[in-house]
Amino acid sequence: xxxxxxxxxxxxxxxxxxxxxxxxxxxxxxxxxxxxxxxxxxxxxxxxxxxxxxxxxxxxxxxxxxxxxxxxxxxxxxxxxxxxxxxxxxxxxxxxxxxxxxxxxxxxxxxxxxxxxxxxxxxxxxxxxxxxxxxxxxxxxxxxxxxxxxxxxxxxxxxxxxxxxxxxxxxxxxxxxxxxxxxxxxxxxxxxxxx
Numbered sequence: 001x002x003x004x005x006x007x008x009x010x011x012x013x014x015x016x017x018x019x020x021x022x023x024x025x026x027x028x029x030x031x032x033x034x035x036x037x038x039x040x041x042x043x044x045x046x047x048x049x050x051x052x053x054x055x056x057x058x059x060x061x062x063x064x065x066x067x068x069x070x071x072x073x074x075x076x077x078x079x080x081x082x083x084x085x086x087x088x089x090x091x092x093x094x095x096x097x098x099x100x101x102x103x104x105x106x107x108x109x110x111x112x113x114x115x116x117x118x119x120x121x122x123x124x125x126x127x128x129x130x131x132x133x134x135x136x137x138x139x140x141x142x143x144x145x146x147x148x149x150x151x152x153x154x155x156x157x158x159x160x161x162x163x164x165x166x167x168x169x170x171x172x173x174x175x176x177x178x179x180x181x182x183x184x185x186x187x188x189x190x191x192x193x194x195x
Contacts, residue, residue, distance in 0.1 A: 002183055005176060011100040012140035013127060017153030018160040023052035024148035026103030031089035032145055035075050036082030038121040044080060047071050048102055050105070050114040057094060057104040065091040082119070127160070159184075 002009040030037075039047070051071055055063060062085060067092070069083035083091040094104045106118040117123060128148055130137045140160065153163065161168065161180060169177045 002180070004179055004183060005172075005179070006135045007172065007176070008135055009138045009180065010140055012142070013138060013161050014159070016140060016150065016160045017156075017158055018126065018149050018163045019153040019156055020157045020163075021148040021152045022100050023098075026099060027093070027146055028145040030093040030103070030122075032100040032143075035077065036066050036073070036084045036090045037092075039072050039080040039118050041080065041120075043116075043119055044072055046116045047105075050108070050116055053113045054092070054105050054108040057107045058092065059094060061085050062091045062094070062104065113149065117170075120167065120171055124164060124171060127164060127168075129171070181189060 001011060002014065048071060051066075052123050058066070065083050065085045070079050075081045075085050085091055089101060089175045090103075090178075092104045093101045094107065096102055103118045103122060105114070105116065109117045121128070126143075126149075127139045128139050130139070153160065161184065165177065168180070
C-alpha cells in the first residue's frame, strides 16, 4: 500500500500493466456492471450545462433513456451515476462504425464542443476511487472483461499508473502524480543498482 498526501493507493496499481485493447473488449466497461458510470457531485451541473452540446452525438435510444430517467440518477448505492439504456450500456455511450462503444461526451469534447472530457470515474478506469472522511482510497478494479488490456499492457510493458497518467493528474494534480511515480520507481531503481 502507498500512502501519499490524503490518498491510499493499492500496490496493484503500481504492480500491474494495462493498455486498453478496444478491438478485443469493444468498450465493454461502458455496458457491463450493475449501474451507469459513477458521477461526482461537481460533475452534475457540468452535465446539465453541456447536455444540448452532446445530444447530437447520442442515439435516439440514448436520448429517450435520458429524457425518461434524467441526465443523471441517484442510484441504489446512494451515489449519482449516469442513466442506462434498459439497464445495459451507459446512456452516453455511442457505437462507432466498428461496433465499439465510446463516450458521446468525450466525442463532443474531441470535436471542441465542450471543455468537459468525460466523468472522472470513466477516465480513471480501471482505478476506482472510494472517498472516506479524511482520505481517498484508490483500488484496481480487476475483472475478466479487461483481460485483453492486461495482456497488451504486459506486452508493451506499460504500467497501469502510467497508462492512467492524464486522468490521475486531472484528479489529483501534477505534483501528486510525480510523487506517485517517485514512490513507485525509486525503490526499483535502487534494486537494479544494488542487485
